[in-house]
Amino acid sequence: MHRLDGLPDRVTVYEVGPRDGLQNEKAVVPVEVKAEFIDRLADAGHRVIEATSFVHPTWVPQLADSADLLARLERRPGVRYPVLVPNLRGLDRALDSGVEEIAVFASATESFANRNLNRGLDSQFEMFEPVVARALEHGLRVRAYVSMVFGDPWEGPTPVGQVVAVGRRLLDLGCHELSLGDTIGVGTPGHATALIEAFGTPERLAVHFHDTYGQALANTLAALRAGVSTIDASTGGIGGCPYAESATGNLATEDLVWMLRGLGIETGLDLDKLVATSVWLAERLGRPSPSRVVQALTPKD
Template structure:
């Protein structure tokens, strides 16, 4: 039997957290070896079966830029009928949006940057040029009654610019909200955030008119701070947290990055706090062990390691 933490609720935290699972897209996108489409589809199905209600399926980016996700047109029809599961997809531009809409996507995401340096490195545009590209994409998606998430990378630190001023992040967040994004995900892309910084940014966003209920957080664990930062966000009232099954993925611009916050590690903490996620930890762990086998290496998630060791 899989061990579970003793639930000891802490005051002032959300009763339920929606986990935005990014493993199939963000987790796999930098894998060097091509993962078969059927394996990706089974991964998404297993994640849904474990109780995850939001699973980011793929990205409709040009195959030249992200070869691992070149099969988006083949993958999405295999999973779009999963009952009760939101399947957002990343769209970089109008062409990507066209491809997604043609396949019946009802939730899309755009990927912006809080810094000029990362916008140039990742999007090959200035920050304002990138926002100008997203504006018609968001407007058209909203006109089609499609939910739009705005990812914002480098919210806490940038490998070229260092610490990112809070007011700079607030400016880009408000621009994304003004153009029509329904939800914003605050990304600690190189994992340098600390809890006080997290709460300062969330407070500044509230003061600028961005409500907490449209905000999600996306932490990387480079310096072991992802769970501490998540707890700080929960204490502020955030109830949407991004995570990647088994800790898959990372940032190619940060050599020391250990990857995304592992969904299992997040679920363990949330269950210990008495917060409902709807996720079956045993099934989720089994899914990550299975996926690690497909990739030929063990999962970096501490919870996956601990629970799978207990099962042996």
């Protein structure tokens, strides 16, 4: 364990495996498996677990069981179970399921807004404004994701100023936190630093890296140095984005925890339990975990 100057003492790991990790699995994962997955994550020490999404089933069939899943969960004291909602109908369904925290999903680029939301870069806010307003009226905590913050497969590099403009509009709506999403994994540490510094409010930011080019941990370290202390990650490194063909898996929670532990940064997570959970899930998905730490710590036959 060797600390570096300028890093936080503690990091919140925002676990996205049950939602972002599973959303584009081709074979439907049984709801019982999803519920056990979430319970195992809580047992490993997670205090924020994004459980599911209330999108229309035709968009993401894997998450069509969202209400059933939440009804099955044994919600633990001190653990937050946010859900993603795309619109007012999704929010109504989430409220009926007793959620206390939601997230909305925006785009930093025109092309992805059109493909993912069927809206333009500006008109997407017509979807979010009433959702955020009603959620706040009900006392819910609201997170905002903004995707394609470093690059877009149709437009190329995303201008920093454009990302900041979209992100600040979301924060001004009343969102408590903004997660910057490297949807296709093209970010590099210098770019990550420049983007975070351009916002000037790292305490309200989270980062969400994909490991397409092997940069997720390097980018995370840059974000920590820039003052961010909430990191999105997916147990086992599962997931990607069904709307961006070049996207690969999320930053693996185990890989993140290994690095943070080496830096002396507290997470409250039990690495052995996380690895065991990834091995358990990999058996049910029918393929090995892409996490390097899981591979390194799993006994070989």
